[in-house]
Amino acid sequence: MSQQTAGIHHITAFARDPQANVDFYAGILGLRLVKKTINFDAPEVYHLYFGNESGSPGTIITFFPAPGSSRGRIGGGQVGITSYVVPPGSLDFWEARLKRFGITIERATRFGEPYVQFSDNEGLRLELVEREAGEPSSWSWDGISADQAIKGFGGAVLYSVNPPSTMAALQRTLGLDKVGEDADYARFQAPGDIGNIIDVPLSRMEWGVGGAGTVHHIAWRAKDFDDHVRWQQFVMEQGYRPTQIIDRQYFNAIYFREGGGILFEIATDPPGFATDEQAERLGEKLMLPEWYEKHRSQIEANLQPIQVRVLEGESE
Numbered sequence: 059m060s061q062q063t064a065g066i067h068h069i070t071a072f073a074r075d076p077q078a079n080v081d082f083y084a085g086i087l088g089l090r091l092v093k094k095t096i097n098f099d100a101p102e103v104y105h106l107y108f109g110n111e112s113g114s115p116g117t118i119i120t121f122f123p124a125p126g127s128s129r130g131r132i133g134g135g136q137v138g139i140t141s142y143v144v145p146p147g148s149l150d151f152w153e154a155r156l157k158r159f160g161i162t163i164e165r166a167t168r169f170g171e172p173y174v175q176f177s178d179n180e181g182l183r184l185e186l187v188e189r190e191a192g193e194p195s196s197w198s199w200d201g202i203s204a205d206q207a208i209k210g211f212g213g214a215v216l217y218s219v220n221p222p223s224t225m226a227a228l229q230r231t232l233g234l235d236k237v238g239e240d241a242d243y244a245r246f247q248a249p250g251d252i253g254n255i256i257d258v259p260l261s262r263m264e265w266g267v268g269g270a271g272t273v274h275h276i277a278w279r280a281k282d283f284d285d286h287v288r289w290q291q292f293v294m295e296q297g298y299r300p301t302q303i304i305d306r307q308y309f310n311a312i313y314f315r316e317g318g319g320i321l322f323e324i325a326t327d328p329p330g331f332a333t334d335e336q337a338e339r340l341g342e343k344l345m346l347p348e349w350y351e352k353h354r355s356q357i358e359a360n361l362q363p364i365q366v367r368v369l370e371g372e373s374e
């Protein structure tokens with residue numbers, strides 16, 4: 059028996075300032091806030107989900123913005139860079155847009171592909187890459203057109219404390235194909251059209267420190283609930299220790315740590331984000347799981363109000 063993921067389902071990271079988080083991912087990057095809920099284990103902290111119009115698997119980045127939390131350090135055992143894919147010909151637009159918001163840009167190349175790299179307001183490393191693959195975005199924001207808008211994840215760069223072990227996990231457990239290797243990186247590909255290109259630096263990284271501005275985990279796609287049960291069994295057979303299946307309201311999840319220190323999750327494509335609110339109204343209301351509903355007024359009083367808003371940017 060073997061299993062193969064289509065690619066990234068979502069990436070979850072830490073932040074401190076909820077409004078600054080919304081301003082960066084919705085206001086500047088033009089993603090849709092598709093779900094506004096709370097950390098089910100800590101209801102005084104938001105859990106914010108940003109993605110494409112429907113929050114499709116492969117487009118979703120999620121944050122737990124905890125005011126006053128400590129800053130992390132990017133390093134081994136983490137997703138080092140989160141890659142977003144944009145339509146061909148749009149990198150210049152993005153470079154100009156990011157600069158208008160005072161964001162420092164670097165250019166990089168891996169496997170012949172040019173990347174625009176930058177950090178979010180908390181220090182999380184991000185990059186944009188042009189590719190043909192992936193549905194054009196149907197979410198319009200602040201004049202970003204469909205031939206410029208982010209389509210979802212291109213993939214990720216995984217910082218490993220044990221690269222051979224991480225690469226084995228990608229190939230043998232997740233079913234990715236190795237498609238390239240140069241002096242610095244190995245490249246792996248999953249069959250999905252987005253969230254499918256994973257690069258691993260060949261040299262061992264020093265351990266990072268979790269906290270604001272770092273990724274907590276990367277989740278990989280399972281087709282449905284039956285496939286998810288097979289994943290749990292398969293991950294166990296591969297010598298890892300997956301958690302029980304956990305209901306995350308918008309998907310089911312299992313977690314395990316691979317040998318290079320990175321926390322992996324396997325998450326189901328269904329049911330998705332339109333399960334507790336209408337597709338047209340996603341992200342507008344604070345959504346609470348049933349057991350918290352009776353504490354709604356108290357929970358809302360403990361959260362900083364946030365809003366999705368168009369930002370001014372600096373004048374040209």
Ligand code: ZN
Pocket residue numbers: 068070275277311323
């Ligand atoms: Zn997750």
